[in-house]
Amino acid sequence: MSFRPIFEAQPWDDVKASIYAKTAADVERALAAPHRTLEDFKALISPAAAPYLEQMAQLSHQLTRKRFGNTVQLYAPLYLSNECQNICTYCGFSLDNKIARRTLSSVEMLQEAAVLKDWGYDHVLLVTGEANVTVGVDYLEKALRTLRPHFAHLSMEVQPLDQADYERLISEGLNTVLVYQETYHRDDYRKHHPKGKKSNFNYRLDTPDRLGRAGIHKMGLGVLIGLEDWRTDCFYTALHLDYLERTYWQTKYSLSFPRLRPAEGLLQPKVEMSDRELVQLICAYRLLNEEVELSLSTRENPVFRDHVVKLGITSISAGSKTNPGGYAVAPESLEQFEISDERSPAEIAAMLRRQGYEPVWKDWDATLVGLPR
């Protein structure tokens, strides 16, 4: 049982054509529907929905407020390593970037953690490149053991792992795993990931299934917007989410929509997504799924973030550094990408309060799964 047969049954070109064929009537039907289907979602992300953006935004705002109230969660990435065995055409950590590599020791992790704790964080997202020998499961387990006493909620965005590895990390307090397919377009995927374990499209595609079977509490999905037609890629994200929710019904889900940012040695995005289109996507995700968490990173600029937070967003990062040691140990190490919003967590929290939202620093506790803190 996996997502793959469902995915294979929906060829890229057919999906794309059906999205672009949607009409105003399809959009109006989708807006009026009490429960929206994946076909409705196609209409909402189609060009035909552009004139309905304000209506979509109003609905998205209402639905989000009803479900999540007047709160937005805050989290920060903590980059543990920029070592990577992959070549990815869009990533600063790519193997062919001849730049100094760094992997944090336990002592350095704690130095970084101290800064985040001072800022008020209780939820960290641990990020690494993909270097299974030096930054493998043993290292990740050590990181969880080191950091668990200091944070209520530990998430990870690392290389895809086997089910048994996930089970091992979950038993150490791992709550959430983010794993982005980058693009669901097989040929383009191959082009952007020519070397390394990441070049295996199917292994990556099956990762959410392995996570679900391992009993992960929450998983995050998404594509890297800019690699391929965003509407088609995001339909597959929604299709994947729909399958996962039905199959691993005890897991929570979050979606992200990172747009390509400049990084060392990078390609230019093949597809540009405008701010209006990103708002359309955020609202469409919310109209499709009232319960899914929507996360916004510091890739986006301050003005955009300030406005979009009301339109469906439920979690936001702030003060992020995308390089290992970036908070305290090695501020000058290689970044994965440049961030756009450089405001401090306190400034972001104040912005949220000004808009009538409570910044939530803590919304999980390891004791709920029987682990001491």
Next chain:
Amino acid sequence: MLNKNLVIAGRTFNSRLFTGTGKFSSSELMEEALLAAGSELVTVALKRVDVADAEDDILRHLSHPQFSLLPNTSGVRTAKEAVFAAQLAREALETNWLKLEIHPDPKYLLPDPIETLKAAEELVRLGFVVLPYIHADPVLCKRLEEVGVAAVMPLGSPIGSNKGLLTREFLEIIIGQSKVPVVVDAGIGAPSHAAAALEMGADAVLVNTAIAVAGNPVAMATAFKMAVEAGRMAYEARLAAPVAHAEAVASSPLTAFLD
């Protein structure tokens, strides 16, 4: 003669409006709204508070003599996890009262009846005052009663949905046969829903989203307070029976022979 006050596990409540603490735009507003509600029992999610921090923002704003804390286990997925979390809550918050919530489904937060019954039995054995959040399932309520819970908390409609008393038929059965207080929890979206629950004979209601997400949470909390009081007063005053049918029967053909 009805007892005007609600008693749960030997404790008397003047207010029949229990409240939640999530979704408010600030802890200050939460505090103001809950005070306006006149609530005496306030549920708080363990996952949202740092019990080790004496200055925890939520707990600080709940430190009023009128508020008793009702820790809840939102986030656990099994009986085993619930029992562990309950023991930590008891130690950290110094209360043996517990709102038992086990909803393994994070999408609709619907309660797991099997794990809830298992956990309730164990928690009662460990000396907890257990208030379980459950479906409006009359048989489950009786089973929970038998294992010694202090009250039952059946849902009115899906949590956070504001859809009101969609389970009315089952709530009526539960209220009609329960030996422990019945607190309608989840889905109450308007003061009229709360009033209707009290009119039916529910002992109390628990409200969160409808207050927290209202345009003016403090005014809405006051409205709920009044509605709950009115609903209970109406119940105690015994409602006039509705007219069963609109059309009067002109003659009595079946009993005419008696004339």
